[in-house]
Amino acid sequence: MTLAHERTSQFFEKTRRERRNIVTPEGVPIPVALADHSERFTAFALDWVIWTLLLLAIYVPLLLVAGFGSFTLIAISIALFIGFVVRNIYFVYFEIAWRGATPGKRIVGIRVVDRAGGPLLPSAVIARNLTREVEMFLPLGILLSGGKSAGGGVDLMQLSIGVWLVFFAALPLINRDRMRGGDLIAGTMVIALPKLTLLSDLVERAAQFTFNEQQLRAYGAFELQVLEELLRRPPTPAGSVVLREVCDKICHRIGWTSEVPQNQLVTFLRDFYTAERAFLERGQLYGKVRADKFTPPALPT
């Protein structure tokens, strides 16, 4: 039954968000939407830009102080080391301090949570971020260095690194929960967390139009919520055309013979919504749940 509003979302957005339930310690399941691959990639790219700028802010003064003559192997290795430290501190710090969100994730609106619904522990954060080092930066570093093995030629090591890289890059694509290696090991998942606002109740108290039980038996929860969604849209010319169509369909189905004037259109639909919702909610209280108009209606009481 709780799926009715998700079905409506699917109807309007055409795409379906993968959902998982986490059960709170109070025993209430709350659905969470998994973050899309594109969202996660965008968040990562944003983070990448931020810590690269951070690194530049560290490198440039160092380079100015040390002078360009010191651009040696030792400087490169120190730079690599600083890069490693900054990158990991960045991710670990923010994911602990901001409870699962780095600046990039925050901008995109996604967040790391514990898969079982527990708190996000520092050890999990450290584990999932150090694993990123393994999945991504270490093999990338090797590949970017051009695979200059001293022995010459492509050796087994380089080949296995290639396989490693492909496998880990593909990991979020090939499992249901879109986990990368770090998520798998740390027991975390990344969810989308938009902020929703509570809109006013559509229920109309002083009804101008009344409907009988026979008429209200025409629809189920799904149609009711589609109607709700349409009524909640800001009024536009195109929107009122849709409402007109919906109104005509409803009138046809419930056998409403009299014409509904254009200036009464919204009032009529809101009254119908109110009456239909009251009818369906009362039925639901008595255990007569009706998902949509195709499921057979409950017997009249």
Add this chain to the structure above:
Amino acid sequence: MMAMIDAVDERLSSALPAAAPPIVLKSSEFRKGREEGWRELETLVLRFERRGVRDLSLDELQRLPILYRAALSSLSVARTIALDRNLLLYLENLALRAFLVVYGPRISPIEGLRDFFRRDLPAAVRSARWHAALAALLLLIGVAAGFMLVLQDEGWLTSIIPSSLGGGRGPSSTRADLLNRELFPPWPGAVATFGYFANVLFNHNTLVGIFSFGLGLAAGVPTALLLIYNGLVLGALLALHYNRDLTVDFLGWVSIHGTTELGAFILFGAGGLVIAEKMLFPGPYTRVENLALHGRQAAQLAVGAVLMLFVAAILEGGFRQLVQSTPLRLTIGIVVGLLWLAYFSLSGREAKR
């Protein structure tokens, strides 16, 4: 206006003989009674999300869990009595956001890191002590095998150690070569290559270690093989020096960083073996579930191992060239090794979990 409504009423009354009673929706009444609490919770959660815990007063912090539980029970009720889609979505979203605030970790990053290194990491190592022991045994088998092979025929050396890692050492190396170039190289050259050397080794070792960890997924066979192989390399080099009567000097040269580095390999191997065990014997769970349950422990072992490799790289790149006396090198190596052992076996023991 009135006339219009009257007209409609007239039409309606002609369509419906009985006058309908005023509509009262339980879900609407329910919402009216609780909406204020939800809005209050939403404001608190939003402020918490924006500016963190410091933005809330003590009073508000005490209200937060109460409001959260109220919203959660509202959600449960709304699911059974309400068909208002916006309300249901809003309550689900609010409950989730409040849940993340109320049950979020309540420690600062600094505290979190301190706890991790003082308590979690040693505890993870302790609980994998048998895996670590097995990894150490595999490494020792490798050392023994490598030693035996090269002792009989130094030709084995080239097939065991790839030329890229051999550093010019091979069957043709003389005692003087090894002594002057490898074990006690002149000082200035060493300092110039410190960072580079340490980094290259860090990368190579980390990769090998991480392979032995990650390949635990393949039932642990590659893990065991990599451990034995690492042992083989060490054993082979040992035999090379043994044949040239440099055993003690070599042990000093190796031990200054080797106790740390081998410890890291053992931890990586132990992590791989933990993963392999959880894969092979999932118990009452599915394999993936079991891996997720215990993966964190294995990952902590890998974190510890990376840490050790850092220390090893610094010891190897810096201290080995600074310290030119074999007894001193041996002492440092053994002391550092004992320190690791003490850290992993003692740290955080008293803390309650």
